Amino acid sequence: MEKFSTLTAIAAPFPKKNVDTDLIIRIERCTGMPKEELGKYAFEMARTLPNGDEDPAFVFNQPRYRSPQIIVCGEFFGTGSSREVAVWALASMGVRCVIAPSFGQIFFNNCFQNGLLAITLPAPKVEELMRQASQPDAKPFTVDLANQRINDSVHFEVAPRNKKMLLEGLDEIGLTLAMEPKIAAFQNADRKQRPWIYS
């Protein structure tokens, strides 16, 4: 997995609340398309006008934000369906960091599984970042994972394990496979306690 240390990039403001994973990627695009190609279908329902043209007002259609690496989002981003394709689609757009007051929890986990940093901040702080990102002459944001800071001014929390996984580019399946003796020991003991689970 690609490591994440410090990222400096233009941040795209996307204040819409309750953005669900159906909106991020339609279910028809979840049927086997290579991950790398998904970006062009991200937000397709919101990107296009009823006549099929691009909606120039939509944030990710604006030249400055077409391949955003940082997105600052509204409350409860990534709610809904468990489809990991939503994270793949964002990653394919170029996104490495998502900032929001709260997240759908499956989406949140899916981010870290794919090397994306999801940052939860109190709503007033997100609003301030949103305001900064929305300025026509907004400077790039810097997200420093090691020091848990955005633009040297905003501190953020990240679960220590998630931080380590991203900083070192670790793969969770690899880590757990190395714990096989513990898993085997658990099952051996559990088989005696709850044999009906294994029958």
Add this chain to the structure above:
Amino acid sequence: MSATMFDRIWDQHVVDDLGNGVFLLHVDRHLMHDLSGQRGQLELKKRGLRMRNPGLTLGSMDHVVSTVPGAKGGNAPWADKLINVFRTESREAGVRLYDIGEDGQGIVHVIGPETGFTLPGATLLCGDSHTCTHGALGALAWGIGTSELIHILATQTIVQQRPKTMRATFKGKPARGVTAKDLILALIGKIGTAGGVGYAVEYAGEAIRGLEMEGRMTVCNLSIEMGAKTGMVAPDQKTYDYLKGRRHAPKDALWDQALAHWKTLPSDADATFDKEHTLDCSSLAPQITWGTSPEDVIGVDGRIPGNKPEALAYMGLTEGNPIAGTKVDRVFIGSCTNSRLPDLRAAAEIVRGRKAAKHVKAWVVPGSWRIKQDAEAEGLHQVFLDAGFEWREAGCSMCVGVNGEVVEPQARCVSTSNRNFVGRQGPGARTHLASPAMAAAAALAGEIVDVRSF
């Protein structure tokens, strides 16, 4: 020390404490379906890994199957391809798969309980957000993404942050016409679609105890729609009676041993929860959503609020108007929320001897092959067919809209499913979530109507 049911089950599954509230948990039960399951199987293979415990996984065809009467596959070549991959990979790995046309096939969250694969006190995971449904039997169940799915296939474990606990107590006796769906929609309306973020919810109170198992499944199913990690109901005699004799449920001495264990699970009387919510059910009206989030919900006797203009514009509704009387084009009775036999009976009871409005296209999609057979044995299919409804094969159908089974742009659908998101049932589709009886009534009246008037 007193403990909640959630704490007890969580602690019984800890393989390792990874620190800072993160645990490696054993996964007792894993369900796979044709959409996320086959993708996980292919990725596992690509990584050169094998399934660790294929016997603890069960598969079923649901997301991409066609539910056109008599159909035996997908609606398109791509769907048939996914179905074939899932079939082949499952066979190769030694996973029991309930295939199309087989007793046991259906929506994963319907067939898990139906076959007795879902058990109290078990951890149960699936690559689908509505996995929380299985909490109705006292399982600890939640939905996962593809990476976590592959993690389970390879290790039979999951790495997870321990959530906080919440209890939602439903007091009072619901009035006639007020169902499990109405109870949970009302709670979501009260605490909001993010009200459960970070929590595992236990549903309690006399109204929950009074529900049959299928009603509890409906309640738990919508836990994800308030952002909760999971929702669960303590097992009781209804749970044990429901499970006994089912195909994958323990038998004989193992049943007795399991039963003794299950009876130790419920939360202690003095257990404390990190958060408590209470809802009085006795004054509730049947609920229906008006907007594009499940939290946008009112009683069917209510007026359309004006706090979300964007949602109203999408839904083609006007602030201040009564929701009742809104003209309807489509009705969908089905999904992992409301497609079980009691749901179909409740809808049929409203429909019996009446006709659907001429302009309404109404579908009934049973949740499983078995439910379809049982409903037909009771003659329910004839009730629907006589009224002009379509009686279809088992699957996810118009809830997920992956299989070409969609609501037309700008068409309005009263649906017993779980999500009224923008475009969920098809681009431009306008979805109103409601109970099976309310959906059936809307099909007959041709508009949103209070089922209590039937």
